[in-house]
Amino acid sequence: MFEDLKKIFSSSEYLGYYLQGFGNTLIVTFSAALIGLILGFIVALVKIAAEHNKWMKIPAFICNVYTTVFRGTPVALQLFFWCFAVFTIPGFKPYAAILTFGINSGAYISENIRAGISSVDKGQLEAGRAIGLSWTTTMVRIIMPQAVKNIIPAIGNEIIALLKETAIISIVGSTVGTLTFDLNEAAHTISFKTSYIAAFMIAAILYLVVVYIFIIALKLIERRLRKSEKR
C-alpha cells in the first residue's frame, strides 16, 4: 500500500488527475448549489405567498408538484433522465448533470426555506400587519431576518449532502478533461494502475477535508447569528 501511495505522489499525472477531479467536484457542487438556492428561494416564496394571495395558488400547485417529484425520485434516475432523455445534444452532458443536481437540491432547499419561514411565530406577522406595515414589508424586514437563523444551518447541511452526492456524476460517462471527471472518477481511474485502497483513501480524505472546512464555517456563521439576539 505504501508503495502505491508513493507511486501516486511521485507521479505528476496522477496528482494532476486528483487536482482536476477535485476542481470539477467543487465546480459542479457550487454551480448546482447556486442553481438550487435561486430555484429553492423562488419556490419557497411562491409557496409562502400562496397562503396570503389567492392568485399564487396555481403557481404554488406547480411548485408542490416539483418538490414532490424531485424529492421522491432517486438522483441517479434523474441524472439519466436529463442526460439521455432530455438534453441529448452532444457535449451538453456535463451541464445537464449540473442542472440535474441544481434542480434536485432546489427541491430540498425550498422546503428548508419554507420550513424556516413558517417556524417564525405567527404573532410576528400579525404584529407587523396590525401596526400598518404591508405584507411584503413585514415579510422582508421582520419575518425573514428571524427565519435566516433557521434556514442557514439547514441549507449548509443540504450543500454538504450535495457535495457528496455529486460523486455519482460519472455514471453518465466521463473522460479526462470533461466536467464530469470528478474526484471519485479520478480515484477510480488511478485505482486501475495502482491499488483501490490507496487511490480511494486519498479521495476520501480530500472529500472529508472540504466537508470539514464547510462544517466549521457553518458553525462560525451560526454562532454569529445567534449572538445578535442575545445582548
Add this chain to the structure above:
Amino acid sequence: MKSANEKNVKEYKAKYLNKRTAPIEPFDPEALLEVQHLSKTYGHLTVLNDINEKIYKGEKIAIIGPSGSGKSTFLRCLNVLEDPTDGYVFFEGFNLCDLKVDINVQRRRMGMVFQSFNLFNNMTILKNITFAPVHVQMQELAKLKRLNLKIKIGNLFKKKDCQVPPIPVETNKKKIKADAEENAYRLLKRIGLEEKANVYPSTLSGGQRQRIAIVRALAMNPKVMLFDEPTSALDPEMVGEVLNLIKELADEGMTMVIVTHEMGFAREIATRVLFMDGGNIMEQGSPEKIFGNPENDRLKDFLSKVL
C-alpha cells in the same frame, strides 16, 4: 316568487361564493368605529353572529365573557386582522372590508396590543418603537420625491410661464429618524424603561415587554387602541404595571376597546361594558349596571363564577 328567489340567491352566495350579503347601511358620522351585521364563521362553527355596534370617540369599552364567546375574534375583526365572513367595519367612514380601501393606511391609526406581546425579536427596543413610524414616513417622502421628479420632467416640455413649481419637501431622512427616536425616548421615559432602549426583547420581563408593546402602538399616534387580553400571559405581580399604564392612557382620553378577564379593572376604567356569549352581545351598559344589576341570566351566571 321573486322574494323567494332572492332569498335562495342570497343563501347560495353566502354558502358557496363567500360573498358578503349584508346590506351596507349609512354609517354614523359621529361614531369612530361602527360594526354592521358582523358575522364570522369557520366552516359550520359560528363565532360571531350578526353584531351591530357603534364605538364613539373617548369611550372605553371593556368586553367580557366566557372563553370561546368570540370576544377576541370580535376585536380582531375591528382592524380586519381576521376577515369577517359577512358584515362591515367602518372606521371614521372608511369601510375596512372594502378591498379598495388601503387597509395598511387605516391600521396605522388603530393600535393593537396582543396577549403574547409580539415584539419584533430581531430588533432592539428602540427599533421596535421607531420602525413603523420611520418606515411609513420614508415611504411618504419617497412618494413625494417621485411626484416632484414627475413635475420637473413635465416642466421640461412646458413653456416658461406655465411651468408648475415642485412641491416643497420639508423633511429629510435624517430628520424623520431623529424625530421618531426623540418620540420613542419620550415614550420610554414615560414608562421608565429608557435604559432598555438598546437591548433585545428576549432580555425583558413579560410586564416590560407588554408595556413596550403598548408604547410601540402609541408611537403611531393611533385614534383608538385595541387590547386583546393584555394581561393574560403575565405573572400576577406584573399585571399591575401594565394595567396602570392602560389606566393612564384612559385618563388621557384615548378611545380604547379592551378584551379582559380582569373584572375589577373593567369596572374601574370602562365607560361601557359588553358581555358576549356564543357570538352575540348579550348585554351591555355602564359597569355599574352590568356588575351591580345584571339582567341577563347568562351574565348573572358568569358573574357569579368570576367575581
